[in-house]
Amino acid sequence: MMTRRGMTAALAGCLAAMTIGAATVEAAGWADSLFAERNHHFGPVPRGAKVKHDFVLVNRLKEPVTILNLRPSCGCTSGQASASTVNPGESATIQAEMDTRNFLGEKATILYASLVTASGREAEVRLHVTSHILADVVLNPGSIDFGTVVKGQAPTLTLTIDRINAANWKFERMVSGSRALTAQLVETKRDATGAVSYRLDVGIKPDAPSGPLRDEIRLISNDRETRSIPVPVTGWIRGDLTASPSLLTMGEIASAEGKQGKFIIRASQPFAITSVEGVGDGFSIEPYDGKKKPMHILTVAYKPDEGTTRGDLQRVFRVTTDIPGEPPLDLTATAHVAP
Structure with a gap:
């Protein structure tokens, strides 16, 4: 039988644990509230694709918030913040990128964002990203990255899309709102085994403006289950300055x-x-x-x-x-x- 002293000690321990738990929830709550969303599903994506999503942080506090660190739960994921310190009323993006080369099926991962306020409050926010990685569609490479390009140059990069066991599969059109890019999609293979291949040639226009290049070309197919395949396009066009x-x-x-x-x-x-x-x-x-x-x-x-x-x-x-x-x-x- 538990003594009165033992019951008192147990109750005190329980209250202490509840207090610590409440403090943890409160600490996580102020940081979570800065994000409009903390979960994103890319949907069906080809194997080899590098898919990206921007989580938006809006500082609604009365003090600056610093993004101390971004830590992924898996080597297939990386993160990049548009700013390290976000002042009150301002916003920043945390981009989560998933590399699907080594996985098939449903793949979920977490990007941990460590935040601290100017007054010293710290918290860690979990940003979840998930993809359904297809076994029969492969992109190589997973994205188009031009790196740094001098303004006025017009480089071209190539990406291939391969699919097996889909004799009737084809792309119907491309969709892109970019005025800085040119793109051409060419079917290069279609045989009796059902193997189909395409080549996507992407170029930068000579009159493309200086600054960051961050766009996406969507390839629309006749497959209702995998209707759209996104191809990220990134780079930096260096101007005169x-x-x-x-x-x-x-x-x-x-x-x-x-x-x-x-x-x-x-x-x-x-x-x-x-x-x-x-x-x-x-x-x-x-x-x-x-x-x-x-x-x-x-x-x-x-x-x-x-x-x-x-x-x-x-x-x-x-x-x-x-x-x-x-x-x-x-x-x-x-x-x-x-x-």
Whole structure:
């Protein structure tokens, strides 16, 4: 029989466990509420495809939120955030990519996003992605990635689509809203065994605008179960404006004096910097004079203030110029601020 003292101790332990559990739920709740969705199913996809989905984080809090880390539960999945720090009222995307080369059937995985607020609240959000990977349709490679392309060039990349045991299967059309791409789909094989092959040639138009290239070509087939096959297309079209370094590493900041670093921005013609976004939270940029010249030097400084976020920091500065048709240039600076 349990004594009164034992019952009291057991009740106290139970209450403590409930309190810890409630605190955990509360901690997870504020972070989960920043996402409109935390689950995505890609549906049927060919084996070898690299499928991507953007989870949108909207900071509804009254303080900045930092994305500390993205950790996948499987080597087939990776994640990338569009920003490291999200200020109140702003948003960022966390892109989850699944590589289907080594799997068949239903495949589910999780991308863990570790978040921390400026006041020190931490939480981990689970972003779930699932695919139904087909055994009889294979993409090689799984996506079209042009890497970095100089504006005005017109490179072309090729992808193949193969299917077995489907003598009557065919693609009926392609769908893409991109004005920067050209695409041609050609049937290359159809034999008595039911094997069918296609070749997809994708190119960048010479007049494609500078900046990130992120699009998708959907191949529409006559198969009702696998009607649409997505082909992601990515790349970066480098314009006339360049920056050195592309990533400014400011290193360890252990004193109130902070640190400085420099970006050198060049173009083939004289230009003026009209605005720079991203200043604040301890980061500053030496004022620019608005004069036209072929090279500008921007000095970035970080000085930790009371209440600013500590640890690993990353800040993106968006530089806008008066060069016609030239998109803003994003400059990234990183630093580690000691507690």
